[in-house]
Amino acid sequence: MMADVERLAGDIGPREATSKAFYEAADLVERRFRELGFRTRRTEVKVPAGDSWGTPVRAGTSANVIADSPGLDPARDHVVIGAHLDTVARAPGAEDNASGIAVLLELARLAGLEPPDVPVRFVAFGAEEPRGDGDALHHFGSQQLVADLSAAERRAIRGMVSLDRVGVPAERVPVCRAGDRGADLQDQLLAAARSAKIRTRACEDRASDHWSYQKAGIPAARLGKIAYAGYHSPDDVPSVVDQDQLARAARIVWAWLGRS
Numbered sequence: 001m002m003a004d005v006e007r008l009a010g011d012i013g014p015r016e017a018t019s020k021a022f023y024e025a026a027d028l029v030e031r032r033f034r035e036l037g038f039r040t041r042r043t044e045v046k047v048p049a050g051d052s053w054g055t056p057v058r059a060g061t062s063a064n065v066i067a068d069s070p071g072l073d074p075a076r077d078h079v080v081i082g083a084h085l086d087t088v089a090r091a092p093g094a095e096d097n098a099s100g101i102a103v104l105l106e107l108a109r110l111a112g113l114e115p116p117d118v119p120v121r122f123v124a125f126g127a128e129e130p131r132g133d134g135d136a137l138h139h140f141g142s143q144q145l146v147a148d149l150s151a152a153e154r155r156a157i158r159g160m161v162s163l164d165r166v167g168v169p170a171e172r173v174p175v176c177r178a179g180d181r182g183a184d185l186q187d188q189l190l191a192a193a194r195s196a197k198i199r200t201r202a203c204e205d206r207a208s209d210h211w212s213y214q215k216a217g218i219p220a221a222r223l224g225k226i227a228y229a230g231y232h233s234p235d236d237v238p239s240v241v242d243q244d245q246l247a248r249a250a251r252i253v254w255a256w257l258g259r260s
């Protein structure tokens, strides 16, 4: 996982949603999913011009990279695990959110070796980061994906977990719900953490891709959101990320998937 953080934040660097660097990162993640035995596809994500945390950005196109467990039928029971791949314009995004992508790829690797009973859709989201103020100007990739789901596909998602900022060392792993509908899922994740002997902190949060799912009535939760000095800055470099903390997030989700 640390090698992936290093590759994304150290080698590739800032990955604004429409940039060449973003697509380089998307290619890397898609290649990794394929090597792990997943079918992959991309969806286009249109984003408007705006302001990326102090940097003016143009309108353009980003992408979601989607990897399904073999045999996954989106109209039948499955879960979604996601992490955003983009960064704000000036941050190399080691914690926000190479950390989440690294855990996502590790879970995909484990699921390839020992498939969970429930099929998993893994998503690396494009354009999570804001391009302005308000609910419509962020989480573009997840909003696009949710808008394209049929009613049957929405009902088939038993839970969606967003991995967002999961690597800064902390005593307790934040496990956040976005509303009442996510409470059962939050409880499941908290119980999974207990079984894996990992300490957690229950929280409420709407600032990641799980919110797009929650708004559509799909149970959703977020792991992560630990405060740190380098947030959305050039100081968000690989040294802020802790290997043991990444492992804690991975173990919670792996236990939630019924594995240990």
Ligand SMILES: [Zn+2]
Pocket (backbone or CB within 6 Å): 084, 096, 097, 128, 164, 165
């Ligand atoms: Zn983030």
